[in-house]
Amino acid sequence: MKKALIRKSIADKKLKLSKRRWLNHFSIVAFFGLMLLTFIFFLSKKYYEGEITSLDSLAFWFLGVPLTLGIAFYYIQDRRLKFKVVKTRLSKVELNKAIKAVAEELEWHIEFKKNNVIVAKTHPGFISGSWGEHITILIDNDTVMVNSICDPDKKTSLVSMGRNRINENRLVEKIRQSGA
Numbered sequence: 001m002k003k004a005l006i007r008k009s010i011a012d013k014k015l016k017l018s019k020r021r022w023l024n025h026f027s028i029v030a031f032f033g034l035m036l037l038t039f040i041f042f043l044s045k046k047y048y049e050g051e052i053t054s055l056d057s058l059a060f061w062f063l064g065v066p067l068t069l070g071i072a073f074y075y076i077q078d079r080r081l082k083f084k085v086v087k088t089r090l091s092k093v094e095l096n097k098a099i100k101a102v103a104e105e106l107e108w109h110i111e112f113k114k115n116n117v118i119v120a121k122t123h124p125g126f127i128s129g130s131w132g133e134h135i136t137i138l139i140d141n142d143t144v145m146v147n148s149i150c151d152p153d154k155k156t157s158l159v160s161m162g163r164n165r166i167n168e169n170r171l172v173e174k175i176r177q178s179g180a
Contacts, residue, residue: 001117001136010140015081021152026077028158032070039063073158083138083145084168088179095144098178099137102171108135116140121151122163131157135167146171 005016017025039062046052052059088095099118103110108120116139122132132151137144148167150157 001112001119006117006138009083009136010138010145013083013085013145015083015136015147015149017081017152024152024156025081025149026074027156029070029074029077032066032073036063036066036070039066080149080164081147083136083147084172086144086146086172086175087142088144088175089142090175090179092139094178095139095175098174099171102174106167106170108167121153122167124163130160130163131155133160133163133167135171137171144172144175 002018005018008016023030039059043052043059043062090098102108103120106122108122110118110120112119118135118137118139120135120137122130122135124130124132130150131154133148134151134153135146135148137146139145146168148160148164150160150164
């Protein structure tokens with residue numbers, strides 16, 4: 001993870017992705033946008049050819065549904081990038097111990113660990129209902145930020161079958177337990 005993305009992520013409390021990962025994460029929005037543009041093209045063509053003279057309710061559905069779904073999915077995917085934030089008084093050693101315990105429990109594979117950034121991934125089996133998750137942990141003084149999204153390096157997935165929530169909640173729970 002590049003330093004600029006890390007700084008922006010910490011400042012905004014929202015995971016910043018590289019362009020390629022961002023495009024993969026938001027590809028469902030692009031799908032509905034492409035669908036909308038296709039409908040606009042064909043309706044415009046038919047209008048200029050004189051086959052239709054006004055937009056009827058059917059055309060409204062062909063335009064309104066993809067537009068509404070595209071906007072809805074944009075907000076859903078954007079919200080998934082927000083970090084779950086927890087304040088802690090744990091030392092760096094205690095914090096790393098808590099992260100390691102959760103990583104072992106949930107079968108995370110640490111892909112990157114440097115300074116105050118940890119990136120882990122999961123590699124579930126074919127029948128698990130998920131292509132895998134991408135877990136990002138940022139540590140900023142007494143604040144730990146955790147985010148888990150469907151792995152943007154793999155096939156696009158809109159659902160993680162609750163695994164992203166489990167990843168985030170389990171680490172936050174472990175940090176709170178360790179600090180008690």
